[in-house]
Amino acid sequence: EVQLVESGGGLVQPGGSLRLSCAASGFTLKNYWMHWVRQAPGEGLVWVSRINADGSGTDYADSVRGRFTISRDNAKNTLYLQMNSLRAEDTAVYFCAREIVGALTDPWGQGTLVTVSS
Amino acid sequence: QPALTQPPSASGSPGQSVTISCTGTSSDVGGYNYVSWYQQHPGKAPKLMIYEVTKRPSGVPDRFSGSKSGNTASLTVSGLQAEDEADYYCSSYAGSNNFVFGTGTKVTVL
Numbered sequence: 300e301v302q303l304v305e306s307g308g309g310l311v312q313p314g315g316s317l318r319l320s321c322a323a324s325g326f327t328l329k330n331y332w333m334h335w336v337r338q339a340p341g342e343g344l345v346w347v348s349r350i351n352a353d354g355s356g357t358d359y360a361d362s363v364r365g366r367f368t369i370s371r372d373n374a375k376n377t378l379y380l381q382m383n384s385l386r387a388e389d390t391a392v393y394f395c396a397r398e399i400v401g402a403l404t405d406p407w408g409q410g411t412l413v414t415v416s417s
Numbered sequence: 418q419p420a421l422t423q424p425p426s427a428s429g430s431p432g433q434s435v436t437i438s439c440t441g442t443s444s445d446v447g448g449y450n451y452v453s454w455y456q457q458h459p460g461k462a463p464k465l466m467i468y469e470v471t472k473r474p475s476g477v478p479d480r481f482s483g484s485k486s487g488n489t490a491s492l493t494v495s496g497l498q499a500e501d502e503a504d505y506y507c508s509s510y511a512g513s514n515n516f517v518f519g520t521g522t523k524v525t526v527l
Contacts (some may be wrong), residue, residue: 334516336463343420343521344455344463344506349514358514361418394462401451401510402468409462 301325301406303395308411315385315415321378321395321408329353329373332398335380337391338410345391348380349398363389385415418511421446421519428525429497437522439490439507445517447488451510454483454492458503466505467492494524502526 307319321333335347348369349358357369368381378395392410396403422440429435439446439454446452452470455463465474467483470490480495490509494501507519 336518344457344508344518345420346508346516346518349516360515400469401449401516402453402465402508403455403463404468404474405465407462407464 303397303406303408305393305395305408305411308393308413310414310416311385312417313386313415316381316383317385317413319380319382319393319395319411319413321380323376323378326397328371328376328378333369333371333378334396334398334403335369335378336394336396336403336407337389337413338394339388339391342391347393350378382413385413387415389413390415418445418515418517421507421509421517423505423507423519423522425520426523426525428527429494430527431497431499433497434493434495435497435524436491436493437505437507437524439492439509439519441488441490441509441511441517443488445488445509445511446485446490446507448512449510450485452483452485452490453508454481454490455506455508456501456503457506463506497526499526 302324304322350369366384370379394410396407454467457463470485511517
């Protein structure tokens, strides 16, 4: 069964850091470009970041560029999102997903909640 | 990258059709055939319903169809069923290795 499981969310103070993980199973992670998408409580989906199959290329939304770093360990079948200098507006559920021809295919992960608050 | 514009809500009775629009610019929706649509039920992860403007992934009912004209893409749900009640989001490649989602539309089955 194809599955993505996010972890690493939690409560963090403004200015703090967190590292999210996305563990893949049932498929070979190295065959896919991967994305992070977030959703603030009661709000819509927002694209955050993308990484190519071998990890040599990364892209970011303007709102997180310079603060967030996406990476992957294909040997461990795991995707990461290092989040630094966190702000209240980064509070959201963070989802990971696989890309196929410009779309994010099923299944997505269940999401992990990041709350930035003092 | 500003979000793509969708109507906040849409509704229809069971068996009817509903069409949701997704308006962008020539830099995103109008410039690429990488428009996709997602269904999200409350508390659940999004589910891919349409990709590359018109294509349906395996397992998605053919009641769901996509189209595009200029800078506006559309999702049509025909033969509405109770389980179609959900939030729907469009998305597009936006050039320069960026992606953008729509503002979301809540579909209500009356």
